[in-house]
Amino acid sequence: MKKIISGMLICTVLLNSFSVIASGEELVKTETTGETGLVTQATSETTTNSTEDTSSVTEENTSERDSSTSSTKEESLDSSTNSTTEEHSSVSETNTTDSKTEASQSSEVEKKTIDQDEADYQEAAREGTNHKKGTYAMKNGLSSRVARATVANVYANDPNLPGKNFIDVSSWNGDISVAEYQKIKSYGVTGVSVKLTEGTWYVNPYAAGQIRNAKAAGLKVSAYHYSMYVSAATAQDEARYFAQAAANSGLDKNTIMFNDAEDPTLTNNGRNAHANSVAFNQQLKALGYKNDALYVGKWWLTNGYIDTSAFGRDRVWVAQYPYTPDSSMQWNNDHGAWQWSSQMYFPGLANYEGRPFDISMTYSNFLNMGNSSGPDLSKYYTTNPGRVVVMKDETFYNNADFTSKGAAVKKNTLVEVQGIEYSSTGYPRLVTPQGYLTARKDIVLAAIS
Incomplete structure (x- = not known):
């Protein structure tokens, strides 16, 4: 019996011991999985220690993570700051580079423009061109031949025309004698504008004779320069060239001097025709x-290539050709003069149908060609009479202007005449072996052979 009881006690103890062990293992597993459960004191302590250790580890890990995160943020911020700085630096460098590039490109463009201007100017000089006034004035790019195909011929004896105040001539008109100018004058023309120069390379070889004979015929003379400048500097050079030619041709500083601004060279490649034209005219003024x-x-x-108000509109001569001009027209009367045809013919001139002239009318007193003063040529011999009888005591002179006296000549003296020359003011003189003698018909009389 005792043996049975003793055996039961042993079994009970073993079972209880097994239960505690099993329960401890289960709780450990529960803690490990994080699930909530009942714990024994021993297990609780173990669990507490485990939790503290876990917490410590967690805190350490968290601290490390925080530290890592903080470090990462700092690195990220530093990286971002560095990146931003680098970007700003890069942008700044890019902007500086772009600015330098733009400045360089601008400088290159300006240099190319200057080089192109110089090349164009040198090319024009090599060509040695001799343009006729109005070649481009009627319309940009139109040649005078094209213009002639679209503008009617006009004749000086037609009464139904705009005013015929003055003509302009160049080498294309060739030699014009005093008698021919007189015929032109008989149609009411009172002035002539003579082309002197072009660019800095051309002087009209006929200019001296055209000026001299026009003065001799009693016409008022002005001059013009066909401009080819590409800059203010070349405009000033051309003005000096023009002024020197005027002086060489005997034109005084009161002469009206026209800047003929019409060639496409003045406006090609965006050139400032207005500013350069102003520079030309200002240089003329500076030269007197x-x-x-x-x-x-x-x-x-x-x-809008040129603003004429900068020159004084009463000093501006405008070209515009109507297809069928008539006496009622007063185009461009807000300026000083109007060139209305390049096809004016003067009946009575030799081969007149093959000799067209440019014709203009004036509006302003400044450009009025009607104030010419000269002799009444009907009272003078204008062609060689061969021999003349002196009707009263007279004097021979050593020059056509009668500023230097020569020998005296008695009344009724027969004098041989070699030719006719004109004074600088337009008076005809008889050229004789003894000197210059008056050509007045009331003082000398043509001898009958």
């Missing part, structure tokens, strides 16, 4: 030619 003026086509004014 105060009566500077401007010739320009209406097309240029319409397109």
Whole structure:
């Protein structure tokens, strides 16, 4: 019996011991999985220690993570700051580079423009061109031949025409004798504008004779320069060239001096035709030619290439050709003069149908060609009479202007005449072996052979 009881006790103890062990293992597993459960004291302590250890580890890990995160943020911030700085630096460098590039490109463009201007100017000089006034004035790019195909011929004896105040001539008109100028004058023309120069390379070889004979015929003379400048500097050079030619041709500083601004070279490649034209005229003034003026086509004014108010509109001569001009027309009367045809013919001139002239009318007193003073040529011999009888005591002179006296000549003396020359003011003189003698018909009489 005792053996049975003793065996039962042993079994009970073993079972309880097994249960505690099993329960401890289960709780450990529960703690490990994080699930909530009942714990024994021993296990609780173990669990507490485990939790503290876990917490410590967690805190350490968290601290490390925080530290790592903080470090990462700092690194990220530093990286971002560095990146931003680098970007700003890069942008700054890029902007600086772009600015330098733009400045360089601008400088290159400016240099190319200057080089192109110089090349164009040198090319024009090599060509040695001799343009006729109005070649481009009627319309940009139109040649005078094209213009002639679209503009009617006009004849000086037609009464139904705009005013015929003055003509302009160049080498294309060739030699014009005093008698021919007189015939032109008989149609009411009172002045002539003579082309002197072009660019800095051309002087009209006929200019001296055209000026001399026009003065001799009693016409008022002005001069013009066909401009080819590409800059203010070349404009000033051309003005000096023009002024020197005027002086060489015997034109005084009161002469009206026209800047003929019409060639496309003046506006090609965006050139400032207005500023350069102003520079030309200002240079003329600086040289003492105060009566500077401007010739320009209406097309240029319409397109704004030149502002004529800068020159004084009463000093501006505008070209515009109507297809059928008539006496009622007064185009461009807000300026000083109007060139209305390049196809004016003067009946009575030799081969007149093959000799067209440019014709203009004036509006302003400044450009009025009607104030010419000269002799009444009907009272003088203008062709060689061969021999003359002196009707009263007279004097021979050593020059055509009668500023230097020569020998005396008695009344009724028969004098041989070699030719006719004119004074600088337009008076005819008889050229004789003894010197110059008056050509007045009331003082000398043509001898009958």
